[in-house]
Amino acid sequence: METIPLVHASLGEQELAAVAEVFSSGWPAGQGPSGKALEAELAERYGVGDALALSNCGAALHLSLLALGVAPGDEVIVADYTFPAPAHAVRYVGAEPVFADVRADTGTVDPRAVADLIGPRTVGVIAVDTVGLPADYAELQSLADRHGLFLVEDAACAVGATYRGREAGTLAPVACLSFHGRKGATSGEGGALLAADPALGAGARLRSSFGIGSIFEQSQEVGLPIPVFEEIGYNYKLSDIAAAILRVQLGRIGELLDRRSAVAARYGELLADEELLTVPTVPQDRTHAWQSYMVTLDPGVDRAAVAADLRSQGIGCGHGTWACHLQPVYAKEGSCPVSADLFRRNLAIPMHAELDTQQVERVAEVLRDAVRTHARPHGGRRAG
Template structure:
């Protein structure tokens, strides 16, 4: 049987949670969404969490909330899922791509500093594949330039960063707003879904209106009211709602997250043990100030590996191991065709990166099977 790259962990508890919500008849923007938001906020240590239909819609709202609009520029990585760049475009702004570090696949703060210009309106920093980016350097830069920071934490639920206060979960948020994804590739899934965390209750209230057509009165408020309430629409909004069915699944998933991360940490440790001595394979690097949730284990084929990415992937597939190429680069896709300079490390990371299987259904024996196949493949076996 082929070993899959990722697999959501969904079981009878999630099915029971959905059935419980169905029985209440309140299936969107109801009490489960409110509970999920409260539990998520408590988990990451944020005062407020606002659930959305995806991370892409969360990023769109977050960028609008910090004032990004037509004519603005937002500095972000090209080396990310295309939703990062798309969210900037959705605001009518232009993504200005900065290069990444090859060991962490995260933004290089020095290159970000070089790309900030008079039209820069915000920084959109990504915690790539779950590994926290260099927040200290990036937030320092943003403060010095008076720029807001939106964290694309799509993959980083449960990841941690060391601050002067100690270890803190991504999403407090450390920037102005942080956005999460609950797509099935992520450690917490609601099918599709997302959330924004913020320290500011007024911003949270505005985000909740924006996700629901700009409506000034929520369904819950109207439901609770003893008198007739008419809502108003003071600003244009969107339908970016998460349903209560999804929120109920998310609550179960959130409860399992610490155990899921511990399991992945053990598997990632085994990968490192087996692969770190190979001259052909560079293992992902976790800086001393970061703890990833190991959403994905992405190795890089070094210059010592004579075989190409596709060849290695094909050899692995033939050995019953499914892989994915490294993170994409938006600037190499037709949607963002243009003249770009200085993104060489992003391009190398894409062309030499290899995402290996890592999920809760795996044990150490599966990791060994992947490593045996990979080590044979990179040596041309």
């Protein structure tokens, strides 16, 4: 029986050749020639004042909040239906995450929910491009401007997606990217901070390297420069090995996204008329990066039993993402009912650029059989 994994990184000979060059260079650590070249390419691609190559997107979120001056006692509104990295970053700086509910159709943060949560301690908003779909940035930026708040785009899942013709990563003054193994461009682990303001980027860069800047650059100076530690920093550097891989992957974003989009389109055709699930919604003013493909099951379908059926036949699947306010580390008063409902009913099925047509058709066929087998009698109400 063929195994069809939930995720699979598209890495090959080009990436191996790039790694070999780094080995030959003698500088595999962070902030070396490959890292600096990657940062220049990111800044050019996204048209930003500065771009930092970092160890992961969580590091980018943390550095963003430090650079924006978030302090203990502040509140930051964060999208609830997502991996909890944005809320974690808020806690890292001693502030309080306030969870905003999401749209039922897209799973992205609902601007109306954000507006209702703005209070005297609110200093900013972190919007999330949920599993690859950009949020409603026109409304969110308008809210932020009206109330004097910062807006950060968590574009971890959305490399290659667009909103009103603009690429994800450029939709707020500060944006954070992920290059984790399941993303559209990957180095296994990795991230980036994109800043419209070069001064913000410069401060974040210093903090990303223990507070002393690039050891590689200092090693090129004549004499014996001795770094001075003027503030506490972190070890958030991206290795030059990973940076070299990413330089190749950035050039392949269009190709890999086209393949993911073809998979998504075929799933949509095969599952569109299935009454026991709903396929993803993509508004006309944006495009999806398809980090994940999540279907929403009818309330009468036993999701755990469906997942067991898929896995027993070698097909990877997952719950999707999290309703953060329900996690024990954040559990408190207040609710996000739409997010909680999606958390209970969404199911992620295989999505990556290496899927072929036969595999997609097999996934859809097994999924159809499973949801019909595990639906309560007379359930039949369409999800949505």
